[in-house]
Amino acid sequence: MDQFEKLRPVGRLEKYSTARHQVGFYLNLAVAATYKLPKSFTLPVEDYVLRALASVIAQHPSLSAIPAADETQDPYFVRLPTIDLDKVVQFTQREHGIPKDAPLESGEISPDLDLEVLLQKEHNTPFVAPNPYWRLHVLVDKQDKHRFTAALILHHALGDGGSGKSFHTSFLRALQTQAASDVETPHSVTSPENPMLPNIEEIHPMPLSLWFLAKKIFQAKVYAPRDPALWTGSKIQPPTSTRVRLVSFSQGMVEQLRKVCRQERTTITALLQTVYARSLFKHIPERYSKLNCTGAFSTRRFLPDVIKEDSMGVFVADIEESYTRSIVAPADSTVFPWEEARRSRQTIQDTLDRKGADVGPNLLKFVNNFQEELCLSRVGQDRDKTFEVSNIGVVLSTSAPDQPSIQGMAFSQCASVMGNAIGVSVVTGGDGCLVLAISWQEDIVDDELIDASIQSSRDELRQLAGY
Known part of the structure; x- marks a missing residue:
């Protein structure tokens, strides 16, 4: 990893997750969201996903970072110079379709069987350097071209469950600016130059x-x-x-x-x-x-x-x-x-x-x-x-x-x-x-x-x- 820009040391809480992943004891977390596009969005879903994703990567520097030397007690983050979107994004056709909305009097809604299968597969798949330590797996439905489900699979050293929420909030904002159809769809993005956020030990005393x-x-x-x-x-x-x-x-x-x-x-x-x-x-x-x-x-x-x-x-x-x-x-x-x-x-x-x-x-x-x-x-x-x-x-x-x-x-x-x-x-x-x-x-x-x-x-x- 010597060819990559060194960012900062991995903090202790982050190191907990790099160690667990390195020995195969905990691999990742996932936050998925189903998006509905208005009828004015006429391009294929793939175009909108890649455009929005490029914007999200520019906002969150952790998405361009991976841990190096994670087999040691002194791991550190490095910045990947570029992100190949075609490698981190996978589009899969649904087999069962998006579950229908439940009537108000119903207590439960049908489980999303396609998402369940996707998550089980992804939770058993580790990350491998020098690829990014996150993936976006998108379920598309040929019966409904204006709805799709995007599942962010994330290494816990890069983010927690709240980070998954933040990703989707940023992704939604980016989608809302993508109505124009004359914007070129990117397939590779240059990583942002802004530094990673500090780890929690740098900004909180964590007293005992x-x-x-x-x-x-x-x-x-x-x-x-x-x-x-x-x-x-x-x-x-x-x-x-x-x-x-x-x-x-x-x-x-x-x-x-x-x-x-x-x-x-x-x-x-x-x-x-x-x-x-x-x-x-x-x-x-x-x-x-x-x-x-x-x-x-x-x-x-x-x-x-x-x-x-x-x-x-x-x-x-x-x-x-x-x-x-x-x-x-x-x-x-x-x-x-x-x-x-x-x-x-x-x-x-x-x-x-x-x-x-x-x-x-x-x-x-x-x-x-x-x-x-x-x-x-x-x-x-x-x-x-x-x-x-x-x-x-x-x-x-x-x-x-x-x-x-x-x-x-x-x-x-x-x-x-x-x-x-x-x-x-x-x-x-x-x-x-x-x-x-x-x-x-x-x-x-x-x-x-x-x-x-x-x-x-x-x-x-x-x-x-x-x-």
Whole structure:
């Protein structure tokens, strides 16, 4: 990589992802959006996609960067001089067509089977230098030439789930300027010269209280007994082989769930955590009475002004929560435990109120060998987390009828070899529909358990929404 311009060192949080990718323990994340073009857009979809993409690359320098020396403890970013759009963009014809809009009285909408297949394939495909560490896979429909689905596949060292939202916001703005048909469609773009944004350690102190640090050191170095009642799937074992399921809920049902959450003084994210915990308890052996849950949230809200809400980079921290069977899913009660959902909401709020203090990424300063200590040394051990719920929120699309707009969206992640046994990634698109992407590692969690937990979650959410 000596022929490429050196940009800056890879930060510790970014290094966590370069190490995981390098040893094959976590490959990528994806954020997909379905776009609707107005009738005035008469060129093939391919032209509009490439034109808009060239504009997005010019706005976000991380899309021109790849990590170098990622097998070492001192990786750094280099800038690719050009991006060959024909190599990073793939167009695929849909087999099942774009799912039809659900009627307002329906609680669910048909799953996007073509997107599900695409995501599962992409989540099992690593990045290889010196190619860009992102891809755009576009699903087109011969029956509807004015709608397409674009899935951004992204290395986690270049961006987080919020970065995927930012990409699509920028892509939509770029599309809205592409109505003129006399603009030449690019197939290669020169990378922007502006520098990458700083990593989070450069702009945030990432503090650790003595109590938090002492607890973590004690658990890591002295004594951390494994709770035999904790269920976390099978032991940590590579290689990763990701499975993906998409579950979609209609705008009407989502609005009802939000209304109920407001009445019960909780949030959609806290509700989903509690519902999924209850669903797992219904289908795992009764000897397991505890589940550990994590979540991720964007730290952009309390970073300096150099980082905007729509910046692409890795600006996240974690939330930890646990659930016990006797409280969340007692055998003698069918009443939903709203108190648990409120407790979960308070845990999230307490973590946000710390503004980046006492969270997992702050401990990375004590790691000497990221590949060995965080990944390889854990093979054969029990994992300590059950499932993750990461909600990147709502993507608004307030376009005029004669402008391109975003409709449905999906956010998904590959399975994590040493992380949570199950991932639940959440986003709400411009159509108001909420989509869950459930991912898991083949042979670590049984497919039957995933199917059963999804069905139980679906049934309970419909009941809570009054459908």
